[in-house]
Amino acid sequence: MTAERPAHAPADHPRIPREKVGVLIANLGTPDDTSYWPMRRYLNEFLSDKRVIDYPAWKWQPILQGIVLSTRPFKSGAAYRTIWNEEANESPLMTITKQQVSKLGARMHERYGDAVMVDYCMRYGNPSTPSVVRRMVAAGCTRILFCPLYPQYAGATTATANDQFFRALMQEKRQPASRTLPPYFDDPAYIEALAASVERAYAAADREPDILVCSYHGLPFRYLTEGDPYHCQCQKTTRLLKERLGWSDDRITTTFQSKFGPEEWLKPYTVEEVARLAENGRKRIAVIAPAFSADCIETLEEINEEIRESFEHAGGESFTYVPCLNDDEAHIAALTGRIEANLAGWLD
Structure with a gap:
């Protein structure tokens, strides 16, 4: 009973x-x-x-x-x-x-x-x-x-x-x-799961990407000045991922997407940064979204369509999207x- x-x-x-x-x-x-x-x-x-x-x-x-x-x-x-x-x-x-x-x-x-x-x-x-x-x-x-x-x-x-x-x-x-x-932005098991997903994506790519873009959902910049810890936690996630992968600073970067409204948001903006990377010779990039626990409109549509288009329009040649961790066992x-x-x- x-x-x-x-x-x-x-x-x-x-x-x-x-x-x-x-x-x-x-x-x-x-x-x-x-x-x-x-x-x-x-x-x-x-x-x-x-x-x-x-x-x-x-x-x-x-x-x-x-x-x-x-x-x-x-x-x-x-x-x-x-x-x-x-x-x-x-x-x-x-x-x-x-x-x-x-x-x-x-x-x-x-x-x-x-x-x-x-x-x-x-x-x-x-x-x-x-x-x-x-x-x-x-x-x-x-x-x-x-x-x-x-x-x-x-x-x-x-x-x-x-x-x-x-x-x-x-x-x-x-x-x-x-x-x-x-x-849990700095939890070792979470960082390990992220790193493993990157390694799988890189192993499956025809040619290794020049740089990994860690694209986080954006917030108005003033939220940071008002005490929201989000920006700092995103930066730490990227740093820990870089250290786990054993990479140098020039192989990974942090950006922010989904800007809404007229005020300044956290920068650099992903849609602009991927274009700048392409224009500066980074023709092969990978993009991962560590702030999202599941693929959604911001990843499947915004990253894999709008942000990809911005990169390719600027001369980018190879765009690899690393899926969210979703229900991956790790x-x-x-x-x-x-x-x-x-x-x-x-x-x-």
């Missing part, structure tokens, strides 16, 4: 699920479909998040609800259609997240049996964080480890995911004890290690 009446309780006492620990994997999110209204709902939730765009609402919301959401859903929908998993009718991010959770769940079950429940949620879109927290509490989770799959911490990624998790807890009558997974092992370390004290 999964639920039972407490000892010494009266006969009319409701049955209570056996206690277990929840591991809740969280990623950014995905639209439910590529058509206009699902895209608009998704973009509205995403771009209304004050962690993502922190302009005053009186200034930003008229722009968002006007020109942005009137036009951007069409453009974004078209981009999603180029990568959409038609067989499963879902985005690659959703497909890969399910695969990751399946493998993580198997590892947790192998070690802890039925004492651990592994599930996933999205910060934007479905399944929503509150709905999955509710499901876990109803299943008997009296402790939940919340795991945003962002190796490097940023207010616009890790913090907003945590915010939503805490808001979900506020809705629970019996609130579970909770922990959040810290960033990645799953690294995540398992981080999760188990953060379950210490809750489980033997």
Whole structure:
């Protein structure tokens, strides 16, 4: 039985699920479909998040609800259609997240049996964080480890995911004890998994790339000056990857992609830097996205299409995209290690 009446309780006492620990994997999110209204709902939730765009609402919301959401859903929908998993009718991010959770769940079950429940949620879109927290509490989770799959911490990624998790807890009558997974940008197992993926890509290339571009999602530059550690953590990930590969400084570089809006963002911008590399004689490059735990619109469409086009238009000859770690066994092992370390004290 999964639920039972407490000892010494009266006969009319409701049955209570056996206690277990929840591991809740969280990623950014995905639209439910590529058509206009699902895209608009998704973009509205995403771009209304004050962690993502922190302009005053009186200034930003008229722009968002006007020109942005009137036009951007069409453009974004078209981009999603180029990568959409038609067989499963879902985005690659959703497909890969399910695969990751399946493998993580198997590892947790192998070690802890039925004492651990592994599930996933999205910060934007479905399944929503509150709905999955509710499901876990109803299943008997009296402790939940919340795991945003962002190796490097940023207010616009890790913090907003945590915010939503805490808001979900506020809705629970019996609130579970909770922990959040810290960033793992310098975890040796994560760095090893990245390095192994680079080595595989280089071994499969016809000719070795001249340079590896580590392209991270961008943020407004002022976030750095306001105390966000993201930029520094990205730089350290690149440095540790370089040291693990045994490379010199000129074989690897750090850039930032996905600039949005008029203000200055973290530089150099990937789309401009790959063109500069081509113009300066680096005709063969590889690009990896260490800030993304799963391939998504920013990697499969932006890097592998827009950024590739910028490089080739500037005279580049060979462009190698190194896929995200996704459900690679080394990645799953690294995540398992981080999760188990953060379950210490809750489980033997």
